[in-house]
Amino acid sequence: MKRFLPITILIIALIAGYFFLNRKAESNPFTSIKEVIATPTPVSFVELTIPYLRERSYTSTLGERTLFENNGSYDSYLTSYDSDGLKINGLLTIPTGEEPENGWPAIVFIHGYIPPAQYQTTEKYTDYVNYLARNGFVVFKIDLRGHGDSEGTPGGAYYSSDYVIDTLNAYAALRNTDFVDPESIGLWGHSMAGNVILRSMAARPDIPAAVIWAGAVYTYEDMRRYGISDSSYVPPPSGSPTRQTRRRIFEKVGEFSPDNEFWKQVAATNYLDDIKGSLQIHHAVNDDVVSIEYSRNLLKVAEGTGFSVEVIEHPSGGHNISDPGFSEAMQETVTFFSEHLR
Numbered sequence: 399m400k401r402f403l404p405i406t407i408l409i410i411a412l413i414a415g416y417f418f419l420n421r422k423a424e425s426n427p428f429t430s431i432k433e434v435i436a437t438p439t440p441v442s443f444v445e446l447t448i449p450y451l452r453e454r455s456y457t458s459t460l461g462e463r464t465l466f467e468n469n470g471s472y473d474s475y476l477t478s479y480d481s482d483g484l485k486i487n488g489l490l491t492i493p494t495g496e497e498p499e500n501g502w503p504a505i506v507f508i509h510g511y512i513p514p515a516q517y518q519t520t521e522k523y524t525d526y527v528n529y530l531a532r533n534g535f536v537v538f539k540i541d542l543r544g545h546g547d548s549e550g551t552p553g554g555a556y557y558s559s560d561y562v563i564d565t566l567n568a569y570a571a572l573r574n575t576d577f578v579d580p581e582s583i584g585l586w587g588h589s590m591a592g593n594v595i596l597r598s599m600a601a602r603p604d605i606p607a608a609v610i611w612a613g614a615v616y617t618y619e620d621m622r623r624y625g626i627s628d629s630s631y632v633p634p635p636s637g638s639p640t641r642q643t644r645r646r647i648f649e650k651v652g653e654f655s656p657d658n659e660f661w662k663q664v665a666a667t668n669y670l671d672d673i674k675g676s677l678q679i680h681h682a683v684n685d686d687v688v689s690i691e692y693s694r695n696l697l698k699v700a701e702g703t704g705f706s707v708e709v710i711e712h713p714s715g716g717h718n719i720s721d722p723g724f725s726e727a728m729q730e731t732v733t734f735f736s737e738h739l740r
Contacts, residue, residue, distance in 0.1 A: 506565055
């Protein structure tokens, strides 16, 4: 009988440990990739989780630059960088004039949804980029993978980490230049990029500042509540890798649920306390593509956490916050970046 006693004690300890970890998981998301792998979650999808994104490395440098436009207050260049073996293109805009002692403050600029096959590096967002550059910021507007001539497949923002990885590799590439202050790099994004930016900040909590315009999908529950009404959206073909991956995720772990252990590790809103930087959000009340409730809901979720979030509502302007709200929103954006990146 005595020889069975150690085995009995071990079984009791394992059962107690199981229930302890389950109670812990119900109140706190995992912070370590080892904890995620130790769960029943399929390891094949671990790359979607915030712990994975935190623990992996991001190393990149800018490629050769080709002058695209010469302006009195800034010069723009076509360039590229490496993101996990893929050549990702972008438009790099550098202010002219005397460079600050520690280098220019800089912004990684992430575009919203544009049908990947129609996307072009030098089109869209020119007014936004030029406004920031005229005010003394290096702006690196990246072409997310699969867009334009960037290599790779467009994986989408909400059920893939590809765009987050592209963003953080672009961030690393700017840090490795000799003309950017490596401690003064922020993020700017529109629409779909709202999710990309928040997950990027959760993955790299030391990013000092970010601005989102008309951002979508933060808690994932808000997608079910509010939806997205984008008439320009072109669904990926039924047999595409993007559709197949999404189907496999749902088959293995189910669609999003706030109580699902896997999805707890994907939603950046479970990691807000760790984020050291500040976020400013601009959203028009009459946005008919992405409901302003996305931004209002994120503000509510952030209350009581250590994450600094400011939401500025504009009475008009639609999804792009066009005039008369554009100039006001851009000036607020510049002021915010000036306070946090200089």
